[in-house]
Amino acid sequence: MKDDIIRIRWHGRGGQGAITAAKIVANAAFASGYEGVVMAPTFGTERRGAPVLTSLKIAKKKIYDLSPITRPDMVIVLDHLLLDEVDVASGAVPGGLVIINSPLGPDAYCFKGARTATADVTSISEAAGLPSGIVNTGIIGAFARASGLIGMEPLSLAIEKEFAGKHPEKNINAALRTYDQTIVGDLLNG
């Protein structure tokens, strides 16, 4: 159904922090004037390492539809190896956006009717001082750059709040560095 809700589906692995990332974006969106924010993990069967997904909906008004996202405007993938296991772009709207943590450029991917953006969040986050494999704050920078939806300022504040007492500066740094190093590809004709 056509409405004013922006639907963002996050794909990660259990334990990778996709829910935390979505929560940070939800907080930043709310602080930026989006009154309607709903974040819902897949229910019931999360296991460490297994593919998981989280739905984040953002709108200017209260959201009454809590059902999982089937037609995402944006898809965010925390691990490019998931592409071998999951049809991440399933149901994506025409002109949608796929954001991938990947060492490869957007040209390496072919999502018809969508734009692809990539950043090597894994390497960038390590360079920013985070332990190896922590990518859920870096990916937020890629989201900010590719979507243009929410500025890095409210996102940095939301990261700082989420990681209070747990090295927020390194996480903010990872997001800012990733923002600068994200490559956004062209819209591929479907």
Place this chain on the structure above:
Amino acid sequence: MHIIDSGNTAAANGVKLARAEVIAAYPITPQTPLTEKLSEFVDGGEMDAQYIPVESEHSALAVCIAASSAGARAFTATSANGLLYMSEQVHWAAGARLPIVMCVVNRGIGAPWTVWNDHQDAISQRDSGWIQIYCCDHQQIIDTVIQAFKLAETVSIPVMVCYDGYILSHTYMPFEIPDKGRVDAFLPRISPEYRLDPENPVNLNTVTLPDIRLDIHGKTAPGYMEIRHNLHTDLRSSISVVEEIDAGFKKNFGRGGNPLIEPYRCDDAEFVAICLGSLSYQLRLAVDKLRNDGIPVGVAGIRLYRPFPDQAVREAFSSKKRLIVIEKALSYGNQGALCGDIRAALYAATGSRPDISNYIIGIGGREIQTNMLVDLLEKACTGTEKPGTEAEWIGLRM
């Protein structure tokens, strides 16, 4: 202050603001994060309460019964088979007239095992003598938990605050945490009329004879039947207490106003969908869509399910053309439990009565897409035939 967090966290913050003094709970999905949050509050000194870990739900409520009998403000929470396991104590708490508050994080019942949402757990306890209130979003969860303690302590009847497992319990959305000072004024510390007191030992709820008798002071004491009659009449009169407490809450916090039935676009509606819980909010989208197509439909969420607000149901719906009762539970072998209640309430209506169609949906977490609800409502509103008496299951893949 607004925060974005889960429905379980909303409930935990309500319990904290209500200054519950004894919490006993056994973890069960999807209730677990609620009790984890409460144990954190107690452990971190944010709540001055006794958190009593127990080995089962039966013991959880037994502890609350003991604590409440001693005059403490007691809270527990459970889901599904956990609620069934404590069922004997559920009935006991109501008969003993103890103002306990329990969150029921609605989940389908095994067998076969399911951890996902429907309403069969709470519906199975609807005749236990507890008050049952259903919530549609996180703001209602936290606000209702606070009001539930006031309600329970005013009428000396325990209250279940029901909210959808996962759909609300694990979903994050913004909600406001009410100001502590205002909650303290709205809900003062508990001051029970009777409590266990070692200085004045009494027997409570011993074997009670079928007939009335003289008590130890030589006064006529009620028999079992009188005690149970009192529970029923007090439940019936608690409908107006629910309205009074809601009005007081609205005056202090600016939220509320529809504590029995929460209507949406019902005033000029010929057709009204009726349900429990968060489904009523999702149905608003389907109503908006059909309204754009010129179909005069509305939706009403029943918030107070027990005691059943039958008079409000008659006032709201008896002049409608058709009611569409959509349920995540049923009285097996008969029809949707809510539908049976609505039908019974409207049978007493004078004059016209609407047609009623009954749909069963989302059992065991079967996904409910909004376009399914649009199709369902459209079909139900535009059908020319009188609806049958059998409930129709939506989303079955047989």
